[in-house]
Amino acid sequence: MAAIFQTLPNALSEVDVILAGGGTAACVIAGRLAEADPNLSILIIEQGPNNLQVPTIVHPALFMSGLLPTSNATLFYQSAPEPQLNNRELVVPSGGTLGGGSSINLMMYSRGQRSDFDSWNIPGWSADHMIPYLKKQETYLGPGPQSVHGYDGPLTVSEGTYRANRSTRDFIQAAEQVGYPEIEDLAALDYNNGVQPALHYIGQDGLRQDTASRYIHPKIKSGKYPGLKVLVDTEVNRVIFEGKKAIGVEFRPNPKVQSNHHYSSVTARKLVIIASGALGTPLVLERSGIGNPDILEKAGIPVISDLPHVGENYQDHHLITYPYYSSLGENETLDALISGRLDAGEAIQENASILGWNAQDITGKLRPSNAEVEALGPAFEEMWNAEYKNNTNRPLLLTALVNFFPADPSLVPVGQYLTASVFTGYPLSRGSIHISGPGLDDKPAFTTGFFSDANDVDILKHLWAYKKQCEIFRRLKTYRGEVEILHPRFAPGSRAAGGYLEHGLSGNITNIDYTPEDDEIIKQWIREQVGTTWHSMGTCRLGSCRGDGVVDQNLSVIGVEGLKVADLSIPPLNVAANTMNTAVAIGEKAADIIVKELGLS
Numbered sequence: 185m186a187a188i189f190q191t192l193p194n195a196l197s198e199v200d201v202i203l204a205g206g207g208t209a210a211c212v213i214a215g216r217l218a219e220a221d222p223n224l225s226i227l228i229i230e231q232g233p234n235n236l237q238v239p240t241i242v243h244p245a246l247f248m249s250g251l252l253p254t255s256n257a258t259l260f261y262q263s264a265p266e267p268q269l270n271n272r273e274l275v276v277p278s279g280g281t282l283g284g285g286s287s288i289n290l291m292m293y294s295r296g297q298r299s300d301f302d303s304w305n306i307p308g309w310s311a312d313h314m315i316p317y318l319k320k321q322e323t324y325l326g327p328g329p330q331s332v333h334g335y336d337g338p339l340t341v342s343e344g345t346y347r348a349n350r351s352t353r354d355f356i357q358a359a360e361q362v363g364y365p366e367i368e369d370l371a372a373l374d375y376n377n378g379v380q381p382a383l384h385y386i387g388q389d390g391l392r393q394d395t396a397s398r399y400i401h402p403k404i405k406s407g408k409y410p411g412l413k414v415l416v417d418t419e420v421n422r423v424i425f426e427g428k429k430a431i432g433v434e435f436r437p438n439p440k441v442q443s444n445h446h447y448s449s450v451t452a453r454k455l456v457i458i459a460s461g462a463l464g465t466p467l468v469l470e471r472s473g474i475g476n477p478d479i480l481e482k483a484g485i486p487v488i489s490d491l492p493h494v495g496e497n498y499q500d501h502h503l504i505t506y507p508y509y510s511s512l513g514e515n516e517t518l519d520a521l522i523s524g525r526l527d528a529g530e531a532i533q534e535n536a537s538i539l540g541w542n543a544q545d546i547t548g549k550l551r552p553s554n555a556e557v558e559a560l561g562p563a564f565e566e567m568w569n570a571e572y573k574n575n576t577n578r579p580l581l582l583t584a585l586v587n588f589f590p591a592d593p594s595l596v597p598v599g600q601y602l603t604a605s606v607f608t609g610y611p612l613s614r615g616s617i618h619i620s621g622p623g624l625d626d627k628p629a630f631t632t633g634f635f636s637d638a639n640d641v642d643i644l645k646h647l648w649a650y651k652k653q654c655e656i657f658r659r660l661k662t663y664r665g666e667v668e669i670l671h672p673r674f675a676p677g678s679r680a681a682g683g684y685l686e687h688g689l690s691g692n693i694t695n696i697d698y699t700p701e702d703d704e705i706i707k708q709w710i711r712e713q714v715g716t717t718w719h720s721m722g723t724c725r726l727g728s729c730r731g732d733g734v735v736d737q738n739l740s741v742i743g744v745e746g747l748k749v750a751d752l753s754i755p756p757l758n759v760a761a762n763t764m765n766t767a768v769a770i771g772e773k774a775a776d777i778i779v780k781e782l783g784l785s
């Protein structure tokens with residue numbers, strides 16, 4: 185029997201463990217359970233396609249294809265119109281293929297801070313408890329303290345096969361001038377307030393390190409794990425219960441790619457694990473009768489467990505990108521590949537080393553100075569004093585240097601572009617996602633909640649971020665001015681107004697003085713532009729001990745038996761990092777918990 189299929193073989197009507205969703209965390213869990221017992225029958229059910237050897241997935245430089253609206257490897261969750269965002273309906277992409285987000289993401293390697301895990305305040309989930317799982321997942325080929333890194337895990341973390349050295353060094357000297365030193369290892373949990381040449385989830389062979397390719401496919405290929413099976417292109421509708429005990433799931437072939445639309449079911453002898461991501465998992469739970477009774481009753485679903493926090497507490501990081509003209513050469517950005525001047529097919533045939541590049545060579549975690557905090561006003565200062573002042577481990581802003589124009593290339597002249605990507609570490613705003621009806625075809629009711637915090641402090645964070653990234657970029661030797669269409673539209677004559685500069689800036693560069701009118705223009709721009717960082721989380725949070733949880737410290741769904749959630753929906757509070765590392769760590773810890781509970785070790 186094949187191990188990966190689109191139709192469930194009759195022989196598999198009953199298995200030991202079912203994973204609903206085959207994304208980042210799910211592949212880690214399935215792989216580790218198979219290692220613990222190769223004969224344990226494990227069935228992953230993934231709504232999207234197999235990712236094995238798909239060129240746009242395995243070659244890092246082709247990651248933009250996962251963001252195209254036509255991508256069959258991506259799920260797009262659309263929000264309702266949000267008044268505080270100029271009534272925009274935000275679209276939040278999420279992994280939609282085997283390997284989930286790890287198969288389509290931008291491969292930035294980044295880890296939460298020590299105080300992030302500690303702030304969750306859940307027994308067994310502090311930073312000290314999580315470090316073994318941060319280590320276990322990686323083969324780390326970067327600098328920094330060996331005590332917090334792993335050197336024999338499935339995911340290689342390296343520089344990849346390509347780096348634009350000139351812009352890397354240029355950015356580091358510019359950041360230094362603005363007050364942010366180079367830090368050896370921002371992923372070591374205890375370091376902050378500086379910049380670092382970025383590391384990536386890219387192997388030394390230049391290939392993406394997604395969890396399906398590293399935890400699942402090699403095991404299937406080896407033939408030594410007969411119990412490990414994957415059903416792709418198949419959507420999980422709901423968990424089936426006998427009383428309060430989860431005994432299986434109901435699923436249907438994904439109608440986007442399969443012609444048979446009949447619902448079927450499969451029985452789980454031991455455990456059902458929902459790992460459909462922070463935007464998918466609450467929907468599966470609610471369709472199964474677990475959630476807020478008001479929402480379930482409105483959708484016509486009988487209540488199995490009254491858990492009002494399912495689908496609440498939605499968080500992301502709020503992202504804005506600011507592009508700049510640059511004097512870089514063709515081989516120092518990805519613009520030629522993205523715009524089609526460099527043919528991707530030829531590059532693959534020639535095995536070009538640029539394919540092993542995600543074009544993000546710098547990562548940074550930054551905090552404002554005391555004077556900058558004061559200048560942002562009393563509401564910001566109050567928040568700062570409560571949440572950051574005495575915890576120097578927390579960055580306000582995360583940034584990356586991006587070597588390409590981040591939108592439709594036809595909007596700008598042919599050339600090479602540098603872009604600041606800035607996102608805030610711990611937004612105060614919260615959103616939610618819920619079912620609007622009983623079935624898979626009912627569009628979810630989704631609100632990102634971005635910038636919905638009471639005192640507009642999340643916008644003030646981005647006001648500071650705009651000014652800070654601008655000062656760094658103005659000091660780059662290759663800086664040639666702002667790309668006007670993706671910067672605030674300042675009034676003519678404002679010192680902040682920018683545009684193309686033939687020779688960049690020289691001499692003693694001083695900071696721009698922004699007027700109150702400039703600040704208002706920036707804030708309005710931010711409202712109009714803010715978008716997702718694709719870091720959805722928090723919708724099924726850990727926390728029975730606080731009475732606001734959906735899962736307990738062992739990831740068991742509260743109020744039922746035989747059902748766990750294990751993905752990025754479980755963190756109760758945010759991490760100041762790109763989130764793949766945390767999702768993988770959750771998968772590793774979940775596997776450990778399950779191996780012990782099932783008596784496999």
Ligand SMILES: Cc1cc2nc3c(=O)[nH]c(=O)nc-3n(C[C@H](O)[C@H](O)[C@H](O)COP(=O)(O)OP(=O)(O)OC[C@H]3O[C@@H](n4cnc5c(N)ncnc54)[C@H](O)[C@@H]3O)c2cc1C
Nearest residue numbers: 205207208209231284285289290291292420464752762764
């Ligand atoms: C475009 C993008 C760029 C990103 N860039 C980075 C980066 O550079 N660095 C970084 O660290 N992080 C990045 N992230 C974030 C990171 O990849 C995610 O946080 C992480 O992958 C989430 O893992 P997960 O296991 O919680 O969910 P996912 O990996 O999203 O897995 C959920 C899976 O469930 C499946 N599913 C959903 N509903 C159903 C259903 N009803 N039935 C069956 N299957 C279902 C989905 O198809 C998906 O495969 C990025 C994410 C995206 C989307």
